[in-house]
Amino acid sequence: MSKKIVIIKTHKDEAALALVKDTAAKYGYSVEVYGDLDEAKPHLEDAEIIHGMGMGLLANTPNAKWYCIASAGINGYDADYFDERGVLVSNSSGTYGTTIAEHIIMMATMIMRHMFRFDELRREGKWLSFKEVTDFRTLCGSKILVLGTGNLGATFAGRVRSFEPASIVGVSKSGREVPEFDRVVKLEELDAELPNADLIVMCLPGTPETENVLNKERIALLSKDAIVINVGRGNAIDEDALMDALENDRIAAAALDVFKEEPLPEESPLWKTKNLYITPHVSGQETAHVTRELNMRMFCEDIENYCEVRPLKYAVDLRRGY
Amino acid sequence: MSKKIVIIKTHKDEAALALVKDTAAKYGYSVEVYGDLDEAKPHLEDAEIIHGMGMGLLANTPNAKWYCIASAGINGYDADYFDERGVLVSNSSGTYGTTIAEHIIMMATMIMRHMFRFDELRREGKWLSFKEVTDFRTLCGSKILVLGTGNLGATFAGRVRSFEPASIVGVSKSGREVPEFDRVVKLEELDAELPNADLIVMCLPGTPETENVLNKERIALLSKDAIVINVGRGNAIDEDALMDALENDRIAAAALDVFKEEPLPEESPLWKTKNLYITPHVSGQETAHVTRELNMRMFCEDIENYCEVRPLKYAVDLRRGY
Numbered sequence: 001m002s003k004k005i006v007i008i009k010t011h012k013d014e015a016a017l018a019l020v021k022d023t024a025a026k027y028g029y030s031v032e033v034y035g036d037l038d039e040a041k042p043h044l045e046d047a048e049i050i051h052g053m054g055m056g057l058l059a060n061t062p063n064a065k066w067y068c069i070a071s072a073g074i075n076g077y078d079a080d081y082f083d084e085r086g087v088l089v090s091n092s093s094g095t096y097g098t099t100i101a102e103h104i105i106m107m108a109t110m111i112m113r114h115m116f117r118f119d120e121l122r123r124e125g126k127w128l129s130f131k132e133v134t135d136f137r138t139l140c141g142s143k144i145l146v147l148g149t150g151n152l153g154a155t156f157a158g159r160v161r162s163f164e165p166a167s168i169v170g171v172s173k174s175g176r177e178v179p180e181f182d183r184v185v186k187l188e189e190l191d192a193e194l195p196n197a198d199l200i201v202m203c204l205p206g207t208p209e210t211e212n213v214l215n216k217e218r219i220a221l222l223s224k225d226a227i228v229i230n231v232g233r234g235n236a237i238d239e240d241a242l243m244d245a246l247e248n249d250r251i252a253a254a255a256l257d258v259f260k261e262e263p264l265p266e267e268s269p270l271w272k273t274k275n276l277y278i279t280p281h282v283s284g285q286e287t288a289h290v291t292r293e294l295n296m297r298m299f300c301e302d303i304e305n306y307c308e309v310r311p312l313k314y315a316v317d318l319r320r321g322y
Numbered sequence: 323m324s325k326k327i328v329i330i331k332t333h334k335d336e337a338a339l340a341l342v343k344d345t346a347a348k349y350g351y352s353v354e355v356y357g358d359l360d361e362a363k364p365h366l367e368d369a370e371i372i373h374g375m376g377m378g379l380l381a382n383t384p385n386a387k388w389y390c391i392a393s394a395g396i397n398g399y400d401a402d403y404f405d406e407r408g409v410l411v412s413n414s415s416g417t418y419g420t421t422i423a424e425h426i427i428m429m430a431t432m433i434m435r436h437m438f439r440f441d442e443l444r445r446e447g448k449w450l451s452f453k454e455v456t457d458f459r460t461l462c463g464s465k466i467l468v469l470g471t472g473n474l475g476a477t478f479a480g481r482v483r484s485f486e487p488a489s490i491v492g493v494s495k496s497g498r499e500v501p502e503f504d505r506v507v508k509l510e511e512l513d514a515e516l517p518n519a520d521l522i523v524m525c526l527p528g529t530p531e532t533e534n535v536l537n538k539e540r541i542a543l544l545s546k547d548a549i550v551i552n553v554g555r556g557n558a559i560d561e562d563a564l565m566d567a568l569e570n571d572r573i574a575a576a577a578l579d580v581f582k583e584e585p586l587p588e589e590s591p592l593w594k595t596k597n598l599y600i601t602p603h604v605s606g607q608e609t610a611h612v613t614r615e616l617n618m619r620m621f622c623e624d625i626e627n628y629c630e631v632r633p634l635k636y637a638v639d640l641r642r643g644y
Binding site: 010011087098099101102103105106109110112113115118119121122125126127128129131132133135136137138139140141158159161162163164247254263264266271272277279280281282285286287288289290291 | 332333338414420421423424425427428431432434435438440443444448449450451452453455457458459461462463480481483484485486494560584585586587593594599600601602603604607608609610611613614
């Protein structure tokens with residue numbers, strides 16, 4: 001069997017890929033990079049290590065011993081298939097916190113500072129005196145509630161801390177303390193926190209347990225000023241209940257980057273919902289150089305672990321879902 | 323003479339105003355609040371302390387002993403007039419850093435993440451696959467250059483630090499060290515810094531010395547990736563040279579909140595300049611509750627100083643311009 005690593009990447013970032021090539025060469029591995037699965041297919045049969053996304057990358061890879069999934073989310077992968085093959089599986093959780101934190105802070109400030117309205121006026125060439133401007137809000141002084149205290153939630157919390165929010169409370173299954181948060185509560189205690197939050201940031205993985213975490217009953221507990229931002233997985237919000245709350249001004253606004261169905265269909269009523277701001281799952285992804293570099297650095301760490309016969313640092317449990 | 327304080331405020335913020343009323347009462351002063359100068363006029367003649375904006379507030383205030391200017395900028399005030407009257411003058415520098423830092427980070431991330439384009443697509447109900455997304459940039463890893471190391475520049479630098487930029491360099495007249503910056507250089511050394519900056523943030527006061535600091539020659543020194551954000555005063559940029567650089571893709575983008583002429587006239591070519599994003603002088607202003615409260619807290623400090631016959635903490639030199 002040839003000692004071959006195949007990387008499947010939409011955005012080829014030569015500087016980031018050079019890191020992997022250097023590490024691989026140390027252990028006598030070659031590295032091949034392809035833009036998508038179709039391009040990669042003829043070259044997968046003898047690959048030992050594969051870095052990419054989607055169940056499709058498993059076809060015709062009889063010699064693969066380790067699959068590194070390029071995303072943080074690992075929902076949609078068939079755990080049985082991996083088990084039967086007895087292969088290693090890792091993911092890329094930790095790659096996306098940096099870029100997603102910038103997305104969250106961007107969307108929160110855009111909503112708090114009426115930027116969607118100001119940008120409409122800009123397109124029309126219209127100046128609006130500050131005397132006519134309705135109240136801006138600020139991250140400074142805001143009460144922030146973060147669902148999910150992993151890499152996404154903690155990186156955001158670490159960055160937003162410098163804006164001097166009134167509080168940053170985390171919510172997780174275990175309720176285990178994480179230093180970036182003032183305190184972390186268990187999911188069972190979520191309901192008590194919801195009425196006090198100015199900004200609710202959802203960074204949850206897509207598992208059966210996170211299905212509709214923000215359901216109709218919980219949306220009803222939110223304050224009129226609440227802003228909801230979802231950058232985790234779309235399954236975590238009851239989209240119909242959210243639309244209803246927004247259309248009736250029961251909460252202030254929402255910014256969704258992830259949806260139950262992606263791409264979001266053209267006919268989805270979410271597009272036209274009042275005070276709902278949609279981005280097409282770009283808060284993370286490998287759209288930024290820092291992300292691509294971090295992704296490759298983490299892969300390098302595990303190439304070293306793999307070659308030195310140590311456990312993979314980023315190994316995942318597909319049944320648990322993270 | 324009656325012991326009377328008059329405050330002229332567009333946005334009446336009862337919580338913030340209560341702070342002043344409490345402090346004033348301690349020293350036997352009454353406080354009157356009016357929405358604008360016209361409303362205030364009949365009540366100014368016997369006022370001893372006046373808090374507001376614009377030269378107009380000096381008319382018919384023969385008994386005033388102290389004017390507190392509600393803005394940080396004090397360009398446009400006639401120093402001779404104040405001198406002749408022998409009155410105290412203070413300003414509100416320190417009030418706006420918090421809200422302006424949020425504006426800068428919002429505009430920088432919006433540009434770096436192509437948010438103006440994504441928002442157009444949202445309005446049209448169009449999803450764009452991340453595969454078609456051109457490169458995002460991040461504050462993380464960016465080289466940031468800040469002109470002006472006072473309250474605005476330092477507050478922004480303190481907040482953006484948590485995003486892990488590659489560097490934060492300040493520029494000031496004195497070059498004096500300020501802890502929020504990696505280093506501070508003198509204005510004479512600006513030219514050497516310009517080619518290396520990914521993000522140039524301008525936080526300068528409007529003085530004769532800051533006139534066209536970013537002139538045609540300096541704009542020519544910027545890199546093709548440079549993003550320019552101005553939140554200080556509009557006099558600091560040669561607007562024609564900036565438009566020319568943007569239209570010819572010699573720099574990446576600019577976000578202007580301040581202009582040589584405000585309101586920006588409808589016929590200004592700035593409105594339609596490529597990659598130029600305009601906001602109507604709302605980065606600061608008293609549009610946010612934190613700003614209004616901070617503004618009143620600072621005023622309270624100086625009410626105590628005034629009543630205890632100590633120097634005003636926020637006294638300004640109108641001839642120097644800050």
